[in-house]
Amino acid sequence: MNKISCLLVVIAGFSGALRAEIDVDKAKEIYGPCAACHGQFGAGGKKGEYPRIAGQHARYTYEQLKNFQSQHRLNLPMFPYTKERELPEEDMKLVAAWLETVELPTRMPTFNGDEDALTRLNMVEKVMIVPRAEGDVAAGGKVYQEHCGGCHGRQGKGRGMFPMLVGQYTNYLKKQIDAYRRGERPHEDETASEGILYQVSEDEIRNVLAYLTTLQNAD
Known part of the structure; x- marks a missing residue:
């Protein structure tokens, strides 16, 4: 097995461990402060000020949180939030695993007719359509x-x-x-x-x- 194959096996094992058991309620509680910037559903900022994190790979999200904490990746707003006393490693793993499961549709929903107003609003707000960018x-x-x-x-x-x-x-x-x-x-x-x-x-x-x-x- 070559080095790349070994790395992918390790990554797959790590991601599987992250997703093995997700306490959704706790994950949402951890995510609460994140919503102020990344949005209720993790869609990010439309002007590009904050990234989409919904659906992002758990391994990647976890590693970035660790990088923010260690300041390997400099981000002043993220550093105080990710310090050990505020976001322990297990919380990082949990919220990263949960975010990977969050799906954002790219088409407007079709309503059945029996949804209440709040349900319809949430269905629409979860839709994320990135505008077509100019270029060849x-x-x-x-x-x-x-x-x-x-x-x-x-x-x-x-x-x-x-x-x-x-x-x-x-x-x-x-x-x-x-x-x-x-x-x-x-x-x-x-x-x-x-x-x-x-x-x-x-x-x-x-x-x-x-x-x-x-x-x-x-x-």
Whole structure:
């Protein structure tokens, strides 16, 4: 078994352990303060100020919370919340596992006619449709599949330690890419001056982001 296969086995085992038993009520209680920024259903901010965390892989979310806590990934609003006295490791694992189970539909719901007003409102508010971004979709798809799909998945759904990109607001993705390229955010398995993000042009990035917005309704 090669190193990559071993890593994927470890990641799969870790993710399975995170999802094994989820105390939903406790997870929602832990998530409560997060909703102020990430939204009631974890959809993030429409202007790209906060990421979508609903449906994100538990392994990735947990690792980012740990990175915020250790300040390996600098984020001043997240640091005080993730300090050990406020968010213990077991709570990080629990909320990460629960968030992975949260599904946000990409199509408006069909009502049966027997829902009350609150149920209908919640059904509509959970819908997350990322607006189509400008760019050459075909060109973006070629760059993505050649350089990004191996880690983030051919449909952008991520896997293990590699985050889901599809369904994320375009402005947030662009902000993070810019942070990587400025060396302000560490990119896993890459040094500060290597990796695909430092080799592609602004036009190629725009095209990739446009391509990702076409995948949100893909099976």
